[in-house]
Amino acid sequence: KAGVTQTPRYLIKTRGQQVTLSCSPISGHRSVSWYQQTPGQGLQFLFEYFSETQRNKGNFPGRFSGRQFSNSRSEMNVSTLELGDSALYLCASSPQGAQGEQYFGPGTRLTVT
């Protein structure tokens, strides 16, 4: 079974632009979560989706948004990029709606210049 895939793997944007990252969960997984990883803040939770509904949201500004489609694929969007948004964005999927194990993708490395 294929793992979690994230596209693109690397991305360079300039301040003020917006970006969309994509995540395809493991087949059959309906729960998708996003995390931001930076050297200074470590791993921080962004959002959690289940069956196209956002269940939880982390403490990030409104510039960060996401959605989940009926095939469980998920996208996250960051508008008006800032230098501090440079990070590795990780997506994880779970076979269970709650209390399940999370399987992580390789991440998208976003660099904002």
Add this chain to the structure above:
Amino acid sequence: GNSVTQMEGPVTLSEEAFLTINCTYTATGYPSLFWYVQYPGEGLQLLLKATKADDKGSNKGFEATYRKETTSFHLEKGSVQVSDSAVYFCALRRGSGATNKLIFGTGTLLAVQP
């Protein structure tokens, strides 16, 4: 709120040395506890888990025991290899509720020298 505290790194060991990475947590109720490993340029891989007090998670020679009395979940391995060099994250998940959300510690870099 819920949080995880991990020992600072980097931890540098010689091959075949004994490894301990300390992890303590603060949580209400009965969280599930995890250790994840991240190799350079990759995402996180689940190493082991424990879902209730006194459970021992184990995988690939690594072990950790869920100690509720000391709110700890320390990672141990009896004999490390160069291939174990990676960043190790301790994490917790709330023990109830409709969520898979993980709360992570800051990570500990392990460097094993031949």
